Amino acid sequence: MLHLGARTYPPEQRLIMAIVNRTPDSFYDKGATWDEAAAMDRVHEVVAAGADILDIGGVAAAPGAPVDVAEEIRRTVPFVATVRAAYPDLVISVDTWRHEVARAACQAGADLLNDTWGGQDPELPGVAAAFRAGLVCAHAGQQAPRTRPFRVAYDDVLADVLERTLGQAARAVAAGVDPARILIDAAHDFGKNTWQSLEVTRRLGEMTSTGWPVLVSLSNKDFIGETLDRPPGGRLTGTLATTAICAWLGARVFRVHQIQETRDVLRMVSAIKGEQPPARTVRGLA
Amino acid sequence: MITAAALCPWPPLLVRELTGADPVLPELRNACAAAVTGLLSAAPEAVTVVAPGPVTAAWPGDGRLDVAAFGGLPAPSSAPASAVSGICSLPPAAGIGAYLLDQAGYQGPRVIWTVSQDEPPAGCRKLGAELAVTGQRTALLVLGDGSARRGPKAPGAFDPRAAAFDAAVQHAVAAADLDALLAVDPALARDLMATGRPAWQVLAGALGGTEPAATVRYADDPFGVLYLVASLVPAPH
Numbered sequence: 148m149l150h151l152g153a154r155t156y157p158p159e160q161r162l163i164m165a166i167v168n169r170t171p172d173s174f175y176d177k178g179a180t181w182d183e184a185a186a187m188d189r190v191h192e193v194v195a196a197g198a199d200i201l202d203i204g205g206v207a208a209a210p211g212a213p214v215d216v217a218e219e220i221r222r223t224v225p226f227v228a229t230v231r232a233a234y235p236d237l238v239i240s241v242d243t244w245r246h247e248v249a250r251a252a253c254q255a256g257a258d259l260l261n262d263t264w265g266g267q268d269p270e271l272p273g274v275a276a277a278f279r280a281g282l283v284c285a286h287a288g289q290q291a292p293r294t295r296p297f298r299v300a301y302d303d304v305l306a307d308v309l310e311r312t313l314g315q316a317a318r319a320v321a322a323g324v325d326p327a328r329i330l331i332d333a334a335h336d337f338g339k340n341t342w343q344s345l346e347v348t349r350r351l352g353e354m355t356s357t358g359w360p361v362l363v364s365l366s367n368k369d370f371i372g373e374t375l376d377r378p379p380g381g382r383l384t385g386t387l388a389t390t391a392i393c394a395w396l397g398a399r400v401f402r403v404h405q406i407q408e409t410r411d412v413l414r415m416v417s418a419i420k421g422e423q424p425p426a427r428t429v430r431g432l433a
Numbered sequence: 434m435i436t437a438a439a440l441c442p443w444p445p446l447l448v449r450e451l452t453g454a455d456p457v458l459p460e461l462r463n464a465c466a467a468a469v470t471g472l473l474s475a476a477p478e479a480v481t482v483v484a485p486g487p488v489t490a491a492w493p494g495d496g497r498l499d500v501a502a503f504g505g506l507p508a509p510s511s512a513p514a515s516a517v518s519g520i521c522s523l524p525p526a527a528g529i530g531a532y533l534l535d536q537a538g539y540q541g542p543r544v545i546w547t548v549s550q551d552e553p554p555a556g557c558r559k560l561g562a563e564l565a566v567t568g569q570r571t572a573l574l575v576l577g578d579g580s581a582r583r584g585p586k587a588p589g590a591f592d593p594r595a596a597a598f599d600a601a602v603q604h605a606v607a608a609a610d611l612d613a614l615l616a617v618d619p620a621l622a623r624d625l626m627a628t629g630r631p632a633w634q635v636l637a638g639a640l641g642g643t644e645p646a647a648t649v650r651y652a653d654d655p656f657g658v659l660y661l662v663a664s665l666v667p668a669p670h
Contacts, residue, residue: 429452433657
């Protein structure tokens with residue numbers, strides 16, 4: 148069972164984490180929800196579309212203008228509080244690697260810390276433990292926050308993913324984080340070239356078979372763009388295909404921009420796997 | 434002697450788990466349940482199931498529907514249900530009959546017959562008469578549908594003859610007009626994909642001379658197949 152906020156999710160339930168950026172410069176939405184009212188509209192929209200988790204981020208992953216702790220807090224924490232007031236039961240995640248931001252976000256009502264940069268700040272697990280929040284333990288290789296991969300090589304990329312994510316999970320448990328609130332994430336594109344992200348996808352079963360719930364963050368990313376030779380706006384089909392394969396291989400949480408489309412894909416996978424019945428079956432049965 | 438008879442259709446969607454999250458036709462399911470409950474209310478000593486099937490033959494009384502033949506969510510074991518339980522899988526229509534009895538909680542003896550689409554009306558009538566003479570208080574559960582060619586969305590291509598054919602059958606059932614049921618043309622029934630024909634005629638044979646009264650509980654074609662649910666009770670002596 149996975150626990151997030153006050154909720155408990157059985158192993159066969161697949162969850163959608165909706166991306167809500169409080170940034171002027173994220174690669175896909177390019178500041179569409181930089182304005183607070185627009186961000187709140189986006190929250191209402193993704194909740195209505197069936198998102199299970201919100202992931203609020205204040206710093207774009209790509210290199211860009213510096214965002215210090217105070218600015219990241221200013222961008223994300225009041226917004227977390229606003230969303231929490233509007234949706235008392237919604238699971239709220241904050242995408243940050245900094246423990247100061249994490250602490251303020253948890254005080255404002257965040258339930259999950261999405262440490263996409265893979266354990267850069269050793270004090271982060273302590274914050275999750277103190278607030279009984281969850282923690283996403285991701286793999287960014289040896290890459291520093293807000294840098295792009297530069298000639299990254301692995302003897303075995305998945306072995307490195309497992310070593311780093313499981314290592315972080317173990318340290319989180321030792322720091323007092325509830326094991327039922329820990330997820331692992333290969334972090335596609337982070338510290339990986341396209342070949343490496345494709346291999347991680349192909350071998351995702353090696354992550355899911357660890358027993359830790361696996362989060363995948365695939366949405367419109369460069370490994371899809373390079374595979375299909377498509378700009379960010381043309382990557383939905385590739386994202387959904389990759390989503391289906393990750394779901395089939397056992398991923399549990401899907402961090403995405405497009406909620407409705409992802410929901411349909413996950414519903415199909417659940418039905419094909421036989422974990423969830425179709426909505427309504429009459430064909431050939433009348 | 435026949436204590437009572439019930440006529441039910443046998444679309445697989447009567448099995449709740451086969452329709453997915455949506456119950457699809459709860460009113461049809463409820464009508465069938467009411468008909469079977471009515472059948473059992475006279476405390477029969479046995480229930481005879483008569484259903485269309487590949488051959489005219491008796492089947493083991495403990496036979497059941499092989500739901501997995503229609504799909505549904507995979508069973509925990511990969512082995513077929515029949516292999517696990519050692520219970521005979523009935524042809525679908527007879528299986529639905531057994532399923533309806535199970536749903537009603539009936540645990541008494543069962544006699545199960547299938548009747549071939551090739552069985553002529555006289556043979557059906559004779560079988561019905563034989564099934565009625567059991568020396569036991571016997572309830573009769575008959576499975577059969579009207580035409581499956583009733584509209585543009587029907588399983589079979591639309592046939593303009595279907596409406597009149599089904600109307601005549603529905604009228605015969607509602608009026609408990611056994612002669613009219615025996616007069617249903619097997620060739621036309623086959624053309625119209627009306628699977629109920631041989632079973633209706635067994636029913637007529639079984640109820641011959643009993644002056645039954647009929648209650649139609651459901652008559653509709655939501656998916657282009659005529660579903661007919663009815664109860665028929667012989668007149669008291």
